Amino acid sequence: MSSLPPLRVGLLGLGTVGGGTIAVLRRNAEVISRRVGRSIEVVAASARDISKPRAFDLSGIELYADPAELVLQPQVDVVLELIGGTTVAKDLVLLALENGKHVVTANKALIALHGNEIFEVAQRTDTVVAFEAAVAGGIPVIKATREALAGNRIEWLAGIINGTCNFILTAMSEPGCEFETVLAEAQALGYAEADPAFDIDGIDAAHKLTILAAIAFGVPLQFERVYVEGIRHISRADVEYAERLGYRIKHLGMARQVADGIQLRVHPTLIPVSQLLANVDGVMNAVMLHSDAAGSTLYYGAGAGAEPTASAVVSDLVDVARTGDADRVNRVPPLAFQTGSLSELPIVSMDAVETAYYLRLHVLDQPGVVADVTRILGASDISIEAILQQESEHGAATVPIIILVHPVVEHAMNQALAEIEALPQVHEPVIKIRMESLA
């Protein structure tokens, strides 16, 4: 079909995604080389224990016990890093780049935490680092942001980028499904780890948001500046009240360019049910980008899993097969913007972020409480969009009051909440969930 030599891949890590990538490259070898004009072959692999029996066929692949030895093999054109973590993986990626090998990785933590350094080395050694699989699995949101929206100024992005959180929040809309019950179900199904903190506390989403924001706004990777909130404090009651008011609670990664810089935040968010994002259910992911020319575009698909992630990995390998040997001007820069063209826009402190809020208060069932609460909000110039006052449940001393307020700066909201929580009739801390119209 073509006289071009195959692209030879050295695979680091023989876990689920590694197996998926080998399977996809083999099963679809014919269609891939019809598209690319050359074949893509895994010629070498390494893993912690290369003698361990595996569910996938490794015939024709040279196995290395030492990953560094694999990286340095002359027959390896591109190193596919699927080890995970940020120590060994980082050393091997840098070793590959220093030795003129291109790198494809699915490692979001590595890119979010060490991407700036990695891309500098790649720039110096004229190599490609590709990482579509690091964000939202099989959804080509990095390609869309870096290439398809290249003519746009991106104004904001909002993504459901952690399948575990979305599975849990979706399931919590069913009667009787409290957070702990659903988490256990997610663990049984393999959608949550035994230690689920990384997902449900928002760290994983923050890694992905860091990457998305960098390529959207042309700022350096700044994981340490992301405001991160997980979903442990969301209760079924909130999911239900939200639905009654026309909203769903989604765990979103959001980045927005505002007058004083870039907002970077990961937190549960009420969004209108009429928004497509509100209808992304279960473990599925989706990212919405709002940009000045294209308006709102949305990208939806499986955010994890062996083959969806392999799909993204192979798409990166295809790009390397096409432009890895070309001049740098023929390639898309890793962070979408040319080296030296990144912006120094500051990251906005969370205190200064303006959003609407959903508030849930538990108050003594006495006259005058609502008047006190609304007086405090009014004194802080916080304007109320809706109030939902529930009947007290039989025998309960307190009643829930749900208040939706129009956008207000976080700092002002927190001050008003401190005053409200000091009222003698207000029991328990106020539940506060941010709201976004995504309009």
Add this chain to the structure above:
Amino acid sequence: MSSLPPLRVGLLGLGTVGGGTIAVLRRNAEVISRRVGRSIEVVAASARDISKPRAFDLSGIELYADPAELVLQPQVDVVLELIGGTTVAKDLVLLALENGKHVVTANKALIALHGNEIFEVAQRTDTVVAFEAAVAGGIPVIKATREALAGNRIEWLAGIINGTCNFILTAMSEPGCEFETVLAEAQALGYAEADPAFDIDGIDAAHKLTILAAIAFGVPLQFERVYVEGIRHISRADVEYAERLGYRIKHLGMARQVADGIQLRVHPTLIPVSQLLANVDGVMNAVMLHSDAAGSTLYYGAGAGAEPTASAVVSDLVDVARTGDADRVNRVPPLAFQTGSLSELPIVSMDAVETAYYLRLHVLDQPGVVADVTRILGASDISIEAILQQESEHGAATVPIIILVHPVVEHAMNQALAEIEALPQVHEPVIKIRMESLA
């Protein structure tokens, strides 16, 4: 920022999209050149009447009365064809390619009808033809299909790819909004042409489907083989019954690879409300692709409009700026597959297509009618999923019966319907709308 010369664009056609493209390239010049490493500038333009006053600034752009003269200017690197139609536009595109100029176009009819010939010339003259804006406006579905899913075998795709049809079908869910009323509203809002046939009879969607199917399955462009049905025969009653049964009616372009070839079809379709596609409302577009590795991915956005279309045009110009001067191996082939690697899979005749159906019958309100109808379906091995029998309206001699049937080959369905329509108690032809689970 860069020592690379600007990419110089010659613009044919100064309509809405031309104006939008000039505006986007100017407004976002800084961010575009930070991304691409070179600037993209419209240096020349032509239009039927170059002296006509326009709402956008043409300063710095050399105007040509004769578009062929513009095409041949040595300072033009890439010709942007925004004239529309398939006669003059075709001649100018071929002239550009023959003279070594790259071409970017938003012209779906041109690509769908003459793409095979155009790509042959581009192959011979080593030029790029890019056409992201030809399908679904600002949604990068061509880039996603050609590049992001390059490791996948695509199994099927289904798209809401005509905003006029989607606006009308969405609006028809409101009480009192019959087809004709809503069409008039769409015309008043500028969402439908004075002569709306091109959109509402499905021709426009068929052009786009032709292109999508070619790049998804690696088959030549075959517009003449697309089965096309519009939305004129859809009534509010059907929209309402569908909703009651858990479905929405969307005008879909669908392509599917089956054992005996490729299905290419454009028609109204009932899809489950739980599907994201069912929740794509108004003039918005979305395309869902199902492929073996990535699973289902969906791409959503504005399918038309000056700036969304300009976003796609500029993304193509960016790709030309990056790889127009590179070797062919560094570029993505126009139809996703390398020249000479297209498949000869046949297009399946509509008679042989298997789908589920929604049927609406008007029958005399007499005992035994349902038994007769179900007997005929049963004799044809057509199995029933649901029956909805309505009370007769006051004074009406006939009652509507809605029947959903499980997938059956179109030919068998039509034979059974002929028998049913021959029953004396069945009045009016049976309304038949295809159904897809998209699972």
